[in-house]
Amino acid sequence: MKTKLLKLCIVVFSTMSATICAQDNNVVDKLSDVWEYYGVKPAGSKMDFQKGRPGMFKVFFQNGTFRNYMFGLPKSIITTKGTYELVNDSVFLERLDKTLLPIYSTSPEKSLTFKFISDNELRIKYEVSQGMRVEEVWFRVNYPENFLEQDNSISKEIPQSDLALFSDPMLLKLNRNVSSESIQKISIPQLRILATELKNKSYKVTHRVTEFEAKLSPEALGKQLVIGNGYSRYEQITGIYLSQGQQVVVAEIPEGKEIKILIPNWERRAPEGIDPSKDPDGWGLKRDVYTLKNGVNLIEIKSGGLVYVDYFSETPQKEPKIKLHFVNGKVNGYFDATKHSNKDWNYLIDNAVYPIIDAVGKHIQIAYPVEDCKKYAYGKGVQLIENYDQLVKRQYEIMGLEKYNRIPKNRILSRVNYNYYMFRDRDGIAYMGTKPGYAMAMVADPNKVIKGDPCWGFSHEVGHVHQLFPYFSWGGLTEVSNNIYTLYVTKSFGNKSRIMQQDNYSKSRKDIIEKKISYLQDPDVFNRLVPFWQLHLYFTNVGANSDFYPDLFEAFRRQGEEELKSNNGKWGNNPAIYQLNFVKKACEVSKTDLTEFFDKYGFFYVGWLEYEDYGKHRYIMTQEMVDKCKEEIQKMNLPKPKIDISTLTDNNIK
Known part of the structure; x- marks a missing residue:
């Protein structure tokens, strides 16, 4: 099945209030059109804005996905005397951006742009200089495929004395003759542990230090193949788990360039007592985003989880490689069926530090519960991923991607979810990981996924992507x-x-x-x-x-x-x-x-x-x-x- 269309709701707070919604990709020019379409009828047909009475737009998105919308007020004004202006608090002032979400006012015309959005809403305050009456509230979809999300990055300075003990920018070597006493004086705990293990030659760099190449963005791929943008946004797997709290990430990226890391909440569930299919936060995958700059980054992790690198481009061949060092990151690892064996698969399952395991093939990427992989695919990791690859490859055959040499290097993500039996959304395809509607028994078993209903279900959802x-x-x-x-x-x-x-x-x-x-x-x-x-x-x-x-x-x-x-x-x-x-x-x-x-x-x-x-x-x-x-x-x-x-x-x- 395909997920329901998203709705954008704007609540206008003034002398009267009304909630208006518009379906994704629709353009609504008049408030009356919205009332007629959705059957919403406030007490009156006009909204009053009075001097000295601040109002607020409160924008929130159903189904838990944030999109880039342009909206404004007013389109026409009954009185020409009144004007209003946007009022910003410190949060917005910190997050101004010149490319996203223009908010327009009139008389005189002004515009402000915002990049910040909270967990589930965006608020724009305004004040009115004189009484006015607005005949129409309007908004219009702008760049509907650009999603907004909260950037949780917190810029903190690291004392130079802490860094002075290291001899290379990636913090992988100590200066000569560094003493244990000087190491103990390092103020950042992660750096102190790192220096100690480097001195003892016990520090392991596997997965913690990795180079990443840019990938073609799902949006650019969608345009090339005339499909949606449902390919994976989590392809650059790190195999690293970062726990909640202060963490150090060292980035070797071009000066002036920013790279983001993503921590999705694979384990998110509906609030207790709520029907999962009616989760007020929707079915979508939620994630925290952290922006990295060249050098040593000290960030505060909001919620612990597996880390993925957001390094996409419309021209990936022109982008340089980047290198990241997740200092003391816990290693969860990941499985690559083109390189690893079933023995490697079992090792990852047995030594996982997080409830989800990452695995990739040529065309597929999975993020499934460790427990289900152990129950249904222990000793069969290669077969599971190869079967998935074949399921996707055969779609490429009938699509003509094989014949016309268009098979993408990108992968489709198949993940667990805890809201609905199975569905496709902007992040790929998802299968229920708990009762009712438990689907992992079908899709985590390599023998079942190519037979009967499991084969149909997987192919059906991937078909939506294509x-x-x-x-x-x-x-x-x-x-x-x-x-x-x-x-x-x-x-x-x-x-x-x-x-x-x-x-x-x-x-x-x-x-x-x-x-x-x-x-x-x-x-x-x-x-x-x-x-x-x-x-x-x-x-x-x-x-x-x-x-x-x-x-x-x-x-x-x-x-x-x-x-x-x-x-x-x-x-x-x-x-x-x-x-x-x-x-x-x-x-x-x-x-x-x-x-x-x-x-x-x-x-x-x-x-x-x-x-x-x-x-x-x-x-x-x-x-x-x-x-x-x-x-x-x-x-x-x-x-x-x-x-x-x-x-x-x-x-x-x-």
């Missing part, structure tokens, strides 16, 4: 187009076709073709899946074009690259447009006139439809649009299919 938006993920296909990948992968492992087992072939014929409706009007997502899978069955058999989907996906990627240049990523929202685009591209790529096939499933349905698919969608198809599409296909002068594709099933095709 959906091409909007070219093959228009409104109505959220739980459909990802299952093209799912069917391909599960069948390749010898599993039976789910739509065959569920009799969706006959159901789709009865409910869609015979009723002459649009496939989008059928509430069964598996019935909607049938025509897309029948195309695969035809072209990999009778149609003799096994690269149909790989070539089609590549055509969409190239189309996306071109359109991104001209529209800056602002796609249209009428599903009918992208549906017709799919029809034309499918005919063009396959060199087959598929008009009659698509007609049977209502791809040319003329009319207006409104439906829910993780948000409200409005499908508008005119006869002119249909005629133009068919005319363009006719001009291609393509042959018809050799058989009626709508009759194909997994069982009647060779």
